[in-house]
Amino acid sequence: MTEQAQWRAATPQALAWRRFDDEIVIYNDATGSTHQLGALASEVMLSLIQNPSGMDLRALVGALTARVEVAADLDVAIEVQRALDDLTELHLAARAPA
Amino acid sequence: MKSYGTLGETLRDTDRAFTDPPHWDELVRRAREADLLGTLAHRFDASGRMVDVPRGPRKHLESAAVLGVAQHRAVAREVREILRAVDGLGFPVILLKGAGYLIANLPPSRGRLFSDVDILVPKAQLPAVESALMLAGYATTHHHPHDQRYYRRWMHELPPMQHIKRLTVIDVHHAIVPETARTHPDTPEFFRAAVPIAGWPGVAVLAPTDMVLHSATHLFHNEEFSHGLRDLVDIDQLLRHFGTDAQFWTALTERAGRMNLGRLLYYALRFTARLLGTPIPQSTMDAASRYAPGRVTGALMDRLLLEGLRPTAGLWSTRFARRLLYLRGHWLKMPVPLLAWHLTVKTFRREQQQPA
């Protein structure tokens, strides 16, 4: 798992989402599942949706910190990676093929 | 043909619902009972007449259509999951019945309501398939040892497997008719003739003739006749779809003969023509008549099947006919001594389950 790995939304055509305050709820027609994403995961997911060509970890961290205020002691990269892992497990995000 | 009730007539011709308005109450109820409400909805939609249906029944037709779409999505997802589970086992899986019609985009899938997925795998691969499915989260059902034995040893399938989280059910078959039955179609032959589906690697459907024959065996060999009319509707649609190719009809009778399914084909053709007006070439009807039963059996089967196929389960004569057909279904599947034992155990267990 390198920092250059590209990530994208798994099945963009199948997704429907709605933002409520700092969280989103998202429906994936490919799996039939509906999810509630916490604030950080929501930002990551939205970044992926808005950048269909893919984003690497650095770009995601950049996008996140540009949009939202983050607590100083938070290791953003680790949290973003964690969010990506969760989103992958939910079939919402995927590693783009090399 | 004796009038068969509003459902049969409306399926044949939706315009009849407007030139000769049915009791919409009855039509919706019979269709729902026969599991044909979605199919009926599709027919109205396709003929552009849904807007003319009065609001009361229209809501039910539209609901059935919505449900059908949801089920189709769910089945497509399930098939993808199954493929993921058996990927690497090195042989294709044949999708039977509803799942097959859906993935191969055939007419019987339009508006169809169904939920289980039926697959056919080579008998020798059964243990490997069962393991692969269990690894993917499917658990066996019917835990009573008697039922497990019944399914595995005497029937042509594993006990239904249900996914732990999605709760969807797969029926894994290794033959279309059980081994102990008196007729023995050739399963490896079905595999050799199977047709792959574009866009779905790893999965196939039966060849057109085999699809019709399987539907016929399902209809007439099965224990449960509550879906009899629905199965006939499937056969009718398959025949109309494949029948545009003249060679199909010759291949059909030849195939039936070679696989010892002539008698079943005879019944299927006879009843779809009579009940649903399926256009069948006379030469095919003649060829199939070779397999007709003797006069007495024929007359009895005619009556039983016509009665048993009525959508109205409430009629006493229908229920009785269905019970006889149920016994016949069992009889065809298992040698008689086994049958008695099985029925006895089933009855006994049902009584045990009655609330005290």
Place this chain on the structure above:
Amino acid sequence: MIVSELPDGELHRLLGRSGLRLRLGPIVANIASPFETVEAALALHYASHEVLPDSEFADFHVAVDPVPGLRRWIRPQAYFRFDANPPFNPLAASQAFPLLEWGLNWCISAHCHQYLIIHGAVVERAGRALVMPAPPGSGKSTLCAALVARGWRLLSDELTLIDVETRRFVPLPRPVSLKNESIRIIAEFWPEARMSPVVHDTLKGSVAHVRPPSASVQLADQTAVPGWIVLPAFRAGEPMALTPLAKSTGFMRLVENAFNYSVLGRRGFDILADVVAASDCREFRYGGQLNDAIAVFDDLARVR
């Protein structure tokens, strides 16, 4: 003509023959049953409901019949029939009326996909709907009955119907079902309530039904727009608290409590998202003081 206007003996005759055809909000049910308890309960709870002739289309043909054979006489049982089929196991004959109510709930929630149907109670004030989605045991039925007692209009105590086209809440006014402790609580809180006799030993414990106010029945054609989504939680003895609830959480609760959300797929998602966006979402913990609870809800209604 409404049920209470039927000539003497007509209700009994209909129930025993072709069936009583009743308008239940947007649904028409044809009901047959030989049980006296069912007849009495229908006469009580559906007194203001419209009776329709056989020529009107009926959405569901249902019956509650005695189980034939020995069970007719020895520990008699009743079973619910939808068309020719019994979707459930039989219950003791004393539970015939609750069985009818549960059976009707099942028919509607399983077959009416022109609505997004949520398991929960919904009442109305000033044209706005207050929805309480809730799994059993949350106290929603008690709250619902109490709100109705104090003037909120009953739309439904079990099945919240949202029209998929209009996103509006559609009334289905039927008896409010109460269980166990709530029966006593509501009887005290709402002495004018007309309640049918308590039925004991059901799977849910003791059950009784309260007649819907005739105003709720008469206004069944008036839909409501989204207003509030309140998740009730009964915590005996704890102080009451009405707190804001994240809309995303409110949304998920609706999804979890919807009968046919997955049937409607993406459309279901859009409908619920629209409803939540237009609603005030709250969590409500209360310990049992119904008067105080009602005051909180009345305040909530005044604010909007």
